[in-house]
Amino acid sequence: MCATQRGQAVKLGEDEIVSLNEAKYLFLRDISEPEENSLRLVVEEAIADHTQTISTPDPTSPFAEILKGASPVKAVEGCRRFELQWSRYVAYLVTEETVGSGGSYEDEVYTGKLFREYTKSHFLDLLARNTGGHFEPIFHYKLICQNHLIDVAAYSPPEVRLLESSGTKLKPN
Numbered sequence: 001m002c003a004t005q006r007g008q009a010v011k012l013g014e015d016e017i018v019s020l021n022e023a024k025y026l027f028l029r030d031i032s033e034p035e036e037n038s039l040r041l042v043v044e045e046a047i048a049d050h051t052q053t054i055s056t057p058d059p060t061s062p063f064a065e066i067l068k069g070a071s072p073v074k075a076v077e078g079c080r081r082f083e084l085q086w087s088r089y090v091a092y093l094v095t096e097e098t099v100g101s102g103g104s105y106e107d108e109v110y111t112g113k114l115f116r117e118y119t120k121s122h123f124l125d126l127l128a129r130n131t132g133g134h135f136e137p138i139f140h141y142k143l144i145c146q147n148h149l150i151d152v153a154a155y156s157p158p159e160v161r162l163l164e165s166s167g168t169k170l171k172p173n
Contacts, residue, residue: 016160020082020115020143024048025073028148029081031094039086039152042163043145045079048072073146081163090138090153091127100149116142123151 020026023045030042048071056064109120118124118140127138136155143150152158 016082016162017112017115019080019162020160021113023080023114026114026143026145027075028094028143028145028150031150034085037088039089039092039154041084041143041150041152041158042081043084043143044075044081046073046075046146047079049074049076083161083163084143084158085161086152086154086156086158088155090131090134090155092153093123093151095149095151097145097147097149110142114144116144117157118142123153127153 020043025046025048026043027046028041029044030040032040034040050071052072054067054070054072056067058064103122105122107120108118108122110116110118121140121142123142124138124140138153138155139157141152141154141158143152
């Protein structure tokens, strides 16, 4: 079940990163550049809604057995929304989840589950080959969301805040 959080947005830190990584699922809800070369992401926690099941219209479909007993993933009342903001980024990449999950990543080194901090990655290798003029170390962060993978390279970690819950009982995805 999603944790209930109400009230004003407050500045958060490491505890909120832990909360992001404890979420079962995340959905990307907003991405913007509020100022030049700054990045803002809003993600929302979601859970499997076991009050519903998923099925195929064709019971002979090869997916019928795979989907048997499956539940849709939804943001429900009490699920938290997080804002991550980088005051300055080097690069970011948004990839559709299915195509971004098909490579070989055994040589990458990271910590975290849904919010990852990399010390070695293909994204950092790409930036080392194709960019220059950096006077500070570049850090790689990745958000693993349903439908999206968001890679962000920046000189410092994001500011993470917990936003007021939308209070919606169920949201279509």
